[in-house]
Amino acid sequence: MKKTICLILIVQSIMSFHLKYISDPKALCLDGSPSSFYKAEGYGTGAKKYILHFQGGSRIGGQTYEQLVKSAYTRSKTDLGSSKNLNQQMLYSGWFGRTKNGNEHYYNWNMIYLNYCDGTQHQGYKSDPIEYEGQKLYFRGDQIVKSWLSELYDDLSKAEIVIVSGCSAGGIAAYFWVDYIRSKLPASVVVYGIPDSGIFIDMAAIDGTNNPRQSLDLLIDLVNSEVSHPNSECVSNNQQQKWKCYYAQYLLEYIKTPLFIVQSLYDYYSLSQMFKVDCANNYNLTQCTQDQLDFSQILYSKTYDVIMKRKQSFQETGGFAPSCIEHCFLLTSRYDSADWQVPGESGNTLSNTINKWLNSNQKYDDNIYLDSVEWPENHKCSNSELSNYSNQFQIIIIILISSIIS
Incomplete structure (x- = not known):
């Protein structure tokens, strides 16, 4: 028995x-x-293949400079702002699973997970720290990413394939950085982007407020005066509206690297936290008023249109977008679960569709899977009983993160 445990x-x-x-x-x-x-x-076969994944976890926020700095101070006491208490080893599931049974196509790839501790969506730089409550706060997202890539460069420059990914704030970071990473690697290295849940639609909340935009304007002033956004073309074409480069819906126009977009069409975090549709807190819309349902349908339509616009402009674009109230897929059981298919009962799981896209040289016309069935007719989705049970831990994490930035 002891030998078994040791093994x-x-x-x-x-x-x-x-x-x-x-x-x-x-x-x-x-x-x-x-x-x-x-x-x-x-x-083995994955020795020269890499997945670079940006960790998610919202961002610092506030409607005043004081609130923004206080949010950063609070976050600095957690693993999303400090490396002091991180475990020396971790195990991940889904796309980062390390067994062939659970992750047939990628289990033996190099998998690299950038911990998110800058609070500003893996970008921005301020040379001088800000002092708050007797503590110095450092805003070094840009430096972290560039240093990370520099340390990995020798290996990445000899890679066969590099995939840039991330979830939530890490998903938008993947949109930010994918072309920069492509530009730094030799042409012989194939680079793709597979951002997860990184599309946050630019629109007012159901009560008419637009706190995320106001907070973003403050954040740009705080951490982007010394460095520019990673996508220089977007910045060059939006000199008077640089904030647009921090929304995937506008940034997608400038990203040249082939993308496979993973996104819920009823993004949970957007609905419940950004847009204040409180009835979505239990991962469905059964308790919503008609106004809340109508607002949720607007989010569905806008997200659908953003992805289709990218597809029309860049035909190699692939994607997996179910009509579900959910947030983040790749590093969860939803990655290869038969309970998540687009369309329902088709067999098109996220795992299957990514693998098909990566091995098609992006020449398929049917490589994008957008759920045209609106909620609540969306079967094989997060509203299933099994999936709701598995989401309880994520609900707790998102609530904790939200309390940090409020």
């Missing part, structure tokens, strides 16, 4: 992600601790 521990250690600190002394988390990432080494 399991050894296997888990080999398969797990190991914590690595970024050596650049300027690449600091909010609290001044060193930034970091987790890495699982690729082997």
Whole structure:
């Protein structure tokens, strides 16, 4: 029995992600601790294949400068603002699963998970820290990403394929950085972007307020005066409206790297947190008023149109977008679950559709899967009983994150 336990521990250690600190002394988390990432080494057929994943977790926020800095201070006391209490090893599921049974196509790839500790969506830079409540706060997202890539460059420059990914705030970071990463690697390296839940529609909440936009304007003033947004073409073409480059719906026009877009058409975080549709808190809309249902349908239509506009402009674009109230897919059981198909009962899971897209050289006309069936007729979705049970932990995490930025 003891030998069995030891063997399991050894296997888990080999398969797990190991914590690595970024050596650049300027690449600091909010609290001044060193930034970091987790890495699982690729082997066999995956030895020269890489997935770079940006961790998500909302961003610092507030309607005044004081609130913004206070939000950063609060966040600096957590793992989303500090590396002081991170585990030395981690295990992830879904697309980052390390067993062939659970992740047939990518289990042996190099998988690299950039920990999110800058609070500003993995971008921006302020050379001088801000002091609040006797603590120095560092805003170094741009430096963290560039230093991370620099440390990985020797390996990435010899790669066969590099996929840039991320969820939520990490999803928008993938949109931010994918062309920059493409530009830094040799032409022989194939680069793709697969952002997850990174489309946050620019529109007012159901009560008419637009707190995210107001907060974003303050954030840009705070951390983007010394460095520019990673997508220089977007910035160049929006000199008077640079905030547009922080929304995927506008940024997509300028991204040249092939993308496979993973996105809920009724994004949970957008509905419940950004747009104040409180009835969506239980991952369905059964308790909503007609006004709330109508608003949710507007979000569905706008998100659908954003993805289709990208597809029309860049035919190689693929995507998986169910009509579900959900947020984040790739590193969860939803990645390959038969309970998530577009359309329902088609067999088109997220795992299947990504693999088909990556192996089609983006020449298929049917490589984008947008659910044309609106809620509540969307079967095979987050409204299933199984999926609701599995989402309870994520609900708690999102509530905690929301309390940090409120």
